[in-house]
Amino acid sequence: MHEDIEELYISCYPELHRFLSRHCKDHTVVDDLIQATFLEALKSMESYHHQSSLKTWLFAIAKHQLYRHYRKHAKDMEADTRIGVQMIQEDHAHTALLANEIIHKVNALTQPQRDIMRLRLLYGLSFKEIGIKIGQTENYCRVYYYRIKEKLRKELHYDDM
Incomplete structure (x- = not known):
């Protein structure tokens, strides 16, 4: 190695x-x-x-x-600061575009999947809280969240999600 x-x-x-x-x-x-x-x-x-x-x-x-x-x-x-700031701003622009793509993909999901993703990503709720809100078990929400996340990762070809 x-x-x-x-x-x-x-x-x-x-x-x-x-x-x-x-x-x-x-x-x-x-x-x-x-x-x-x-x-x-x-x-x-x-x-x-x-x-x-x-x-x-x-x-x-x-x-x-x-x-x-x-x-x-x-x-x-x-002088280097300007270059560094520009790099970071470009990285933030890329992140914003990716976030926009993710939002578009999440909005296209079916109702329970969309709710799980929104409640987790936008509101930061735990899987237990999400389960209570949508009438499902904590495990159901956890499994669907990770499945959807993997699906989005593959569709967007993004490894750092």
Whole structure:
């Protein structure tokens, strides 16, 4: 496994460095972010479920490391801050589009499914509370919620739901 990480490091380092350098001009910070990315990848290897390529997963970790860096050092940043804020705004725009798609898909569900999703996602009710509201068992609501969530995940091709 460590040989795989070493091989991945050697093959992805140049691309990760280019990616992070576009958003952060301090090369020592870029190197720190790359190290943090690989450390996080090593810690989270069990959570990698091969739903995307290893390289895509690694770049997602790098992006999150960059966001974490911007949030942590927001006061110290000047020019890089604008780039970081722009990246975060683009990410929020993507999230808003995804949320809109999810709402559209939820509205197209049948009545009990739609109620379960709305009560859970919009109002944050527990499955027990949802069951009481719609006249079903807690387990029924839990099972349907997870089935619907998986169905939406597959339809929208989104792994982070």
